[in-house]
Amino acid sequence: MLVVVCLLGGLLGASLVRFSPGYGVDELELDFRLSRASVEAIRNSRHLNDGLLSYYGHYLVGAVHGDLGSSQWLQRPISSLIKERFPVTARSVLTGVSEAWFVALALAIAGVFFRGLYIDISTTLITGVFIALPAAVVAIFAVYLRAPVSGAIAVVIFPKLFRYLRNLLNHAYSQPYILAARARGISPAKILLRHILPLASPALFALLGVSLAVAFGAAIPIEALCDSPGVGQLAWQAALNRDLPLIMNLTLLVTLITVAANMLANIAQERAL
Amino acid sequence: MNARKLRVISAAVLCAIFFVGLFAGAVSPYPYAKQFRERPNATPSSLHLLGTDSLGRDLFARLIYGTRVSLLLAPAAALLATLLAGIFGGFAGLAGGWSEKLILAATDLSMALPLLFVLLALRALLPLNISPILSVTITFTMLGLLGWPSSLRVVWAATKNLRNSDFLLLARATGCSRWRVIVRHLLPNLRPVLFAQFWISIPVFVLTEATLSMLGLGVIEPLPSWGNLLRGLEDISAVSANPWRLTPLVLLILVVICFQFILPSQEEIA
Numbered sequence: 001m002l003v004v005v006c007l008l009g010g011l012l013g014a015s016l017v018r019f020s021p022g023y024g025v026d027e028l029e030l031d032f033r034l035s036r037a038s039v040e041a042i043r044n045s046r047h048l049n050d051g052l053l054s055y056y057g058h059y060l061v062g063a064v065h066g067d068l069g070s071s072q073w074l075q076r077p078i079s080s081l082i083k084e085r086f087p088v089t090a091r092s093v094l095t096g097v098s099e100a101w102f103v104a105l106a107l108a109i110a111g112v113f114f115r116g117l118y119i120d121i122s123t124t125l126i127t128g129v130f131i132a133l134p135a136a137v138v139a140i141f142a143v144y145l146r147a148p149v150s151g152a153i154a155v156v157i158f159p160k161l162f163r164y165l166r167n168l169l170n171h172a173y174s175q176p177y178i179l180a181a182r183a184r185g186i187s188p189a190k191i192l193l194r195h196i197l198p199l200a201s202p203a204l205f206a207l208l209g210v211s212l213a214v215a216f217g218a219a220i221p222i223e224a225l226c227d228s229p230g231v232g233q234l235a236w237q238a239a240l241n242r243d244l245p246l247i248m249n250l251t252l253l254v255t256l257i258t259v260a261a262n263m264l265a266n267i268a269q270e271r272a273l
Numbered sequence: 274m275n276a277r278k279l280r281v282i283s284a285a286v287l288c289a290i291f292f293v294g295l296f297a298g299a300v301s302p303y304p305y306a307k308q309f310r311e312r313p314n315a316t317p318s319s320l321h322l323l324g325t326d327s328l329g330r331d332l333f334a335r336l337i338y339g340t341r342v343s344l345l346l347a348p349a350a351a352l353l354a355t356l357l358a359g360i361f362g363g364f365a366g367l368a369g370g371w372s373e374k375l376i377l378a379a380t381d382l383s384m385a386l387p388l389l390f391v392l393l394a395l396r397a398l399l400p401l402n403i404s405p406i407l408s409v410t411i412t413f414t415m416l417g418l419l420g421w422p423s424s425l426r427v428v429w430a431a432t433k434n435l436r437n438s439d440f441l442l443l444a445r446a447t448g449c450s451r452w453r454v455i456v457r458h459l460l461p462n463l464r465p466v467l468f469a470q471f472w473i474s475i476p477v478f479v480l481t482e483a484t485l486s487m488l489g490l491g492v493i494e495p496l497p498s499w500g501n502l503l504r505g506l507e508d509i510s511a512v513s514a515n516p517w518r519l520t521p522l523v524l525l526i527l528v529v530i531c532f533q534f535i536l537p538s539q540e541e542i543a
Contacts, residue, residue, distance in 0.1 A: 008382060132528075136488065137483070140506050217390065218389075238393075239397040242397050243397070
């Protein structure tokens, strides 16, 4: 599955790059000292005249050897750019996702067990406002408040996460066997750990994968506006400079990570059952 | 009862905002691009209800015209996305077999792609220096063309359920033609699902447009949209000098919250 997604995604990316307006235009070719034959030789050496499949083939062979091509805008190998930038994003995304999960899970559990109107209304209001904030606005507020990038990412994914978690836990809590367990006087902590979480675990694992994908998406505006040198910012700059090979590779990278996360979630889910 | 009242209020608020946007030309005191060069960064006054921006353009006029762009085109994009989801999801649910597998696989693939990355990549494919009108069209068409996968899954599941239902079996057994089954039996039952997907998509598109435009990859100046107007927040000194600059953000939050309230809840859809 992972391999198929990569190959298909890569083919899609390659065909977009290959057939985009302005593909293969190089300032070097405008140099009038070069003869037509040398221009042709340059084009051939870069496989610019190749068809789509052979272009994609060259890309794949390169990718296997760790060569993802080079960025048109920065004139640097893409693999070294990713190596430099990716750890920054990975760190803020992982921190942000774990912060959001911690807060959302704690609040959702509190909401289920201490069923108070007050908690319910206040959390609904807060998440309602948070969900209505575009990621870029969150980023601007993060700049105002000098908050870290991971905090901004957490704020973007927290409301969606919380709503889903609350519905999930509420649904699990309203099952008849939970009522039976409560009637027998089993402690809330035990009900949560032994009866609710196992029932909800498949959905929780699936949600983990999705939240990672959302976090990477949110990283683009947040890193761009907070000036954090990660892949999100790189993707934004690549889009502004129409650097297609770079943005295609970044999209593929993030897709690969989210698909891998989803697969891991599936495997963990099967193990848990 | 309470939820019902809330829904009516939200619908009324949305309608009011929508109509102000629709008749922007009549409501707005000035054209959106008119510069008052002698009054840049003005604070609110009777001349400029919300003040002016750094280029001396009336913020109230820009807000109204921006509302028109965002609130008219986001539903259009949502319609496109729902239409795509309805056609392909319905087809997958009805046809079954390998075409169903193919469509679902494509949907899963698209859902795995992070939307914003794909939007950026697509936007990078197209030329950047285009006219403002074209930029609006491109932005919302992209949203419509890319926003269908999650809706498709829902439509597909609903169609699949209906296909296996008893009343469709009866309809087929009594010799209903295929088109009659689709038009008279399937579509009326799918309508609430499609409506829900349509309403859910609108705030998502409004928010995505805002983020794209704030990054300079959505609607291009001088045409205003909510995302464009929110760009003004980047300048903290201007915002602290004139807090009314936060109005587009407040309006955006209000609209998205209203959309959340008028959405039918999960239990009502099922």
